[in-house]
Every structure is written in structure tokens, then in C-alpha cells.
Amino acid sequence: MMDDLRELYQTTILDHNRNPRNFGICEGANRSAEGNNPICGDQLKLYLRVDDDDSVVDLRFDGSGCAISRASASLMTDSVKGKSRAEIEQIFERFHELVTAAPDEDTLEIAAGLGKLAVFSGVREFPMRVKCATLCWYTLRSALDGDSTVAHTE
Amino acid sequence: VSAAGESLAPSAGCDALTIRADFPILSTRRAGKRLVYLDSASSAQKPRAVLDAIENCYATSYANVHRGVYELSETATRAYESVRGLTGRFIGASDRREIVFTKNVTEAINLVATSWGRSNLSSGDEILVSEMEHHANIVPWQLLCEQLGAVLRVAPITDRGEIDVEAFEAALTPRTKLVAIAHVSNVLGTVNPIRELCSLAHEHGALVLVDGAQGVPHLPVDVRELGCDFYGFTAHKLFGPTGVGVLWGRLSLLDAMPPYQGGGGMIESVSFEGTSYAEAPYRFEAGTPNIAGVAGLGAAIEYVNAIGLDAISKCEHELLGYANERLAEIEGLRIIGTAPHKVGVISMVLDYAHPHDIATVLDTEGVAVRAGHHCAQPLMRRYGVPATARASFSMYNTREDVDRLVLALQKVRELLG
Numbered sequence: 276m277m278d279d280l281r282e283l284y285q286t287t288i289l290d291h292n293r294n295p296r297n298f299g300i301c302e303g304a305n306r307s308a309e310g311n312n313p314i315c316g317d318q319l320k321l322y323l324r325v326d327d328d329d330s331v332v333d334l335r336f337d338g339s340g341c342a343i344s345r346a347s348a349s350l351m352t353d354s355v356k357g358k359s360r361a362e363i364e365q366i367f368e369r370f371h372e373l374v375t376a377a378p379d380e381d382t383l384e385i386a387a388g389l390g391k392l393a394v395f396s397g398v399r400e401f402p403m404r405v406k407c408a409t410l411c412w413y414t415l416r417s418a419l420d421g422d423s424t425v426a427h428t429e
Numbered sequence: 430v431s432a433a434g435e436s437l438a439p440s441a442g443c444d445a446l447t448i449r450a451d452f453p454i455l456s457t458r459r460a461g462k463r464l465v466y467l468d469s470a471s472s473a474q475k476p477r478a479v480l481d482a483i484e485n486c487y488a489t490s491y492a493n494v495h496r497g498v499y500e501l502s503e504t505a506t507r508a509y510e511s512v513r514g515l516t517g518r519f520i521g522a523s524d525r526r527e528i529v530f531t532k533n534v535t536e537a538i539n540l541v542a543t544s545w546g547r548s549n550l551s552s553g554d555e556i557l558v559s560e561m562e563h564h565a566n567i568v569p570w571q572l573l574c575e576q577l578g579a580v581l582r583v584a585p586i587t588d589r590g591e592i593d594v595e596a597f598e599a600a601l602t603p604r605t606k607l608v609a610i611a612h613v614s615n616v617l618g619t620v621n622p623i624r625e626l627c628s629l630a631h632e633h634g635a636l637v638l639v640d641g642a643q644g645v646p647h648l649p650v651d652v653r654e655l656g657c658d659f660y661g662f663t664a665h666k667l668f669g670p671t672g673v674g675v676l677w678g679r680l681s682l683l684d685a686m687p688p689y690q691g692g693g694g695m696i697e698s699v700s701f702e703g704t705s706y707a708e709a710p711y712r713f714e715a716g717t718p719n720i721a722g723v724a725g726l727g728a729a730i731e732y733v734n735a736i737g738l739d740a741i742s743k744c745e746h747e748l749l750g751y752a753n754e755r756l757a758e759i760e761g762l763r764i765i766g767t768a769p770h771k772v773g774v775i776s777m778v779l780d781y782a783h784p785h786d787i788a789t790v791l792d793t794e795g796v797a798v799r800a801g802h803h804c805a806q807p808l809m810r811r812y813g814v815p816a817t818a819r820a821s822f823s824m825y826n827t828r829e830d831v832d833r834l835v836l837a838l839q840k841v842r843e844l845l846g
Binding site: 317 | 784785786789790793802806809815844845
């Protein structure tokens with residue numbers, strides 16, 4: 276089980292948990308959204324600067340949550356900066372596939388296109404933690420939709 | 430209930446190892462290790478006697494209750510009603526009619542809010558709760574206040590996690606109609622001074638409802654000695670099945686309360702011109718009840734009675750002391766809730782790991798604890814934490830379980846510290 280744990284809490288995840296990137300309030304944000312995992316009490320706020328072509332020029336986050344949710348938000352902000360809405364949707368789909376893959380499924384191919392986000396491949400061994408990893412993505416989606424309701428995971 | 434009486438005789442005295450042997454799930458393994466179950470405050474495990482009572486009810490004595498004239502139905506009704514008597518004696522009720530079966534403590538509280546609340550409160554009246562309440566003892570009152578224009582007031586707690594009695598008294602006003610308070614906090618473990626609070630409330634003309642979900646599994650309870658007016662608890666935290674709760678209320682109060690839900694079993698006579706209702710407690714038990722669940726509750730009470738809540742309470746207290754001592758070894762660990770008078774509930778935060786991460790690591794060591802806000806978000810805010818990791822102890826936990834917890838917490842430090 277210690278192996279599964281090391282796989283879950285990879286060094287990159289621990290680093291982003293301790294020193295989250297793009298953390299804090301974003302100056303000049305024109306979109307924002309809140310995400311909540313009501314069962315765990317995780318709370319996340321995303322602030323986006325989106326240009327006329329619906330591309331994310333800049334984004335930051337704040338809030339409180341576990342190592343997985345914090346690192347996920349931090350790595351997500353890094354990976355979607357400068358991306359268009361369609362590109363972001365694609366990344367999220369792939370990321371979702373990675374963290375919900377069956378334990379015996381080969382995820383190398385899915386992970387290959389995800390860059391640093393591939394460090395979340397260990398989450399699939401811990402189904403209770405999928406919502407921690409995906410909260411920021413659902414929140415990002417509702418910010419892009421201009422949805423004022425609070426985002427939840429599935 | 431005869432079905433419960435015939436099942437396995439529980440062990441005498443509080444010996445955790447003997448008790449543990451009565452709980453089939455506690456000999457299962459998790460993550461390759463013996464399960465260390467430290468989440469009884471959320472829901473307790475069930476002894477063989479309870480499982481047998483439920484099985485026996487269905488296998489040998491099952492029929493609907495209060496409905497048939499045939500012998501089997503009569504037997505089922507007698508068994509069901511005998512648990513009402515047993516439950517009444519268990520908490521010191523003066524009359525078996527003071528025991529209403531509900532589906533859980535949440536329903537017991539909602540019953541009082543709906544039935545007693547709507548007919549006794551009006552706009553501007555006040556309900557006083559405490560800062561340490563479970564959502565189940567907050568939200569029903571908020572709903573009631575919204576409907577009636579009544580006001581929900583909150584009595585603060587101290588940093589150690591005790592009711593600030595002076596502030597409590599100051600919060601009682603001539604408009605206070607009800608105090609709704611936990612016997613024992615599900616997060617802090619604090620045992621509240623219910624007798625004292627009841628006297629104060631009564632002096633101000635308010636009634637008191639006690640949420641006993643965490644009281645009954647840990648302490649001997651005598652509702653008359655406590656001096657409260659309503660007391661609710663749930664079977665599943667008392668080693669019984671899910672789906673059965675109990676509301677105790679003073680008979681004079683229950684008698685005067687209108688029905689909670691309408692349906693079969695709660696009427697005296699029905700016509701389209703009008704319906705008259707059965708007396709308490711049947712007035713509050715519409716529809717076919719959880720018959721086998723009540724049999725399970727009966728077996729659970731008999732099991733606990735045979736060991737004795739005084740003995741259970743003493744053992745748990747010793748275990749709590751040992752746990753506090755051992756947990757002091759863990760660097761960066763803070764316990765939320767340090768009242769001198771508390772039960773075996775320990776809410777922890779670590780300054781280097783979020784409670785969810787703690788619970789995940791502990792789980793891989795076969796140690797089950799709850800992480801989250803424990804349905805007490807206002808209390809989390811009071812302490813400025815988003816969540817805690819909570820280890821809760823019961824009569825089947827041992828020092829070895831505490832050692833396993835400490836070892837697992839050291840793993841958390843290794844990994845995340």
C-alpha cells in the first residue's frame with residue numbers, strides 16, 4: 276500500500292501542495308467561479324482573465340483543500356494558461372479519463388498527452404479522491420460558462 | 430424482544446478483546462491488516478446478537494404489527510412493543526408511551542420541530558442552539574424559523590469546546606421557547622452539563638430538546654434525571670441497525686402535539702369529513718414501521734445493558750487518556766476539543782497534512798477514521814479549520830488500536846510532513 280501512496284502523493288504533487296503556483300487573487304479578472312466539495316468541505320475560487328477569443332490569458336486560485344485538490348488546482352492553472360476553451364475541454368476530458376481509469380487499464384497513452392498532469396495517475400487507485408482532483412476542473416468549466424452557481428464534482 | 434433475548438449472551442464486564450470477538454466485521458482485514466475501526470461516532474459496528482435478532486425476526490416471528498388478528502401478528506406486535514418498554518427503561522422514561530420510534534435522530538428532531546414547533550411557536554419567538562451542534566440540530570430549526578418568522582439564536586462555546594454557561598444564560602430571553610442542544614458533541618467529544626442547562630432554560634420558561642446521538646452510546650442516560658423535555662437518539666450509533674431512531678418526550682407534551690405524518694397506524698378513525706388521531710406514541714408512527722430494525726435495537730440495548738454503560742464509560746475514558754498521551758508524541762498535531770469532561774472522540778488537525786490526506790494514509794494502514802466537517806460546519810468555522818480527522822473510540826477498541834493509529838500518523842508525517 277505504501278507504493279500506492281507514493282504513487283498518489285508524487286513529489287510534484289507534494290511540491291505543488293506546499294508551494295501552489297498561481298495562488299491568490301487575480302488582478303483584472305473578468306470571470307470567476309467557486310467550487311465546493313460539500314462532503315469534504317473543500318472550497319476553491321478561480322479567477323480568470325479571458326480574452327475576446329475565449330482563451331484564458333491568466334488565471335489564479337485560492338481556497339482550502341487537501342493536498343490532491345490544491346496540487347491539482349496549481350498544476351491545472353499552469354497547464355491551461357494561454358489555451359483556448361476547446362483545448363481546455365480536451366485536456367479536462369483526458370485528465371478525467373486518467374483519474375477514473377480502471378486499475379488494470381493501461382493509462383500510458385492517456386497520460387502521454389497530459390504533460391505534468393500525468394502525476395495524477397495514482398488517483399485512480401483511490402476512487403474517493405477523484406473528486407479532490409477534479410474539483411478545480413469543474414470550477415474552471417463553470418467559470419468559462421459564466422455560470423454563477425457553485426461548481427460541484429460528480 | 431424474545432428474539433433478542435434468545436440470541437448470543439454478551440460478555441460480562443467491559444473487556445474490549447472479548448467484546449470485539451462478538452463483532453464479526455472487526456475480525457476482517459483491511460489493507461492486509463486487522464481492521465482498526467475508529468469511526469463509531471459516525472456509525473457503530475454491530476454485534477452478532479443484533480444481526481441474529483434481525484435475522485430471527487424475519488425467519489421466525491415476522492408479520493406486520495398493530496394490524497393482524499392472527500397469532501403471528503400478535504407475537505410480532507408484542508415483540509415490537511416490548512422493545513418500546515425496554516427502550517423506555519434504558520433511558521429512564523416514566524412511561525413506555527413516551528417512546529416514539531422514528532427512522533433516526535434527525536427524524537426525531539424534525540418531528541419535534543414540525544409537530545411541537547409549529548403549534549407552539551410564533552413570529553418573534555426564539556430557539557437557542559449551541560455553536561457545537563450537528564447540522565441535524567440546526568437545519569430543522571432554521572426551517573421552522575423561516576416558516577414562522579421565529580429567530581434562531583446561538584450560544585457560544587469556549588476554546589476548550591465547552592458551553593459558555595454564562596453566555597448561554599445571557600442568551601435566554603423571555604422569547605426563548607426551546608433550547609436544542611447536543612448531549613455530547615460529535616466533533617469535540619464534550620459532555621454538556623445538560624442538567625444545569627435544563628434548569629436555566631426552565632427558569633426562563635423554555636423547553637429543552639437534547640440530541641443524544643452521541644450520548645447514549647457512551648454514557649448512562651436518565652432523561653428524568655437530566656431534566657430535559659425531549660431526548661432523541663439513533664440505533665445505529667448504539668450498535669443497532671440503521672433506520673431506527675427514538676424520540677423520547679414527556680407524555681404531557683406528546684399528548685398535546687398534533688400528528689407529524691399522516692397515514693396508516695396513526696389514526697383512531699378516518700372519514701372524508703374528518704379524521705381523529707390515535708394517542709401518543711402511535712399518533713407519530715404513521716405507516717408500517719421498521720419492525721426488524723426495532724428488534725435489532727432491542728438486541729443492541731440488551732447487549733449494552735449486559736456490559737453496563739458505567740463499565741463502558743469507564744473503559745472508554747481510560748482509552749481516551751491513553752490516546753491523548755500517545756497522540757502528544759506526534760509532532761504538529763493539535764486536538765480540537767479539550768474539555769475535561771469528554772467521551773472518546775478526538776478531532777485532530779496536523780499542521781502539515783489536510784484531514785483528507787490523513788484519512789487516506791490511515792486507510793492504507795487499515796485504520797478507519799472520518800475526515801471532513803462532520804456535519805458541523807459552523808463549529809469548523811469557530812475553530813478556523815476546514816475539516817478535522819476524527820478518531821472515535823467505542824467499547825470494542827483497545828490500546829493496540831491506539832498504537833496502530835499512532836503508527837499510521839507517523840506514516841503521514843513520513844510521507845507529507
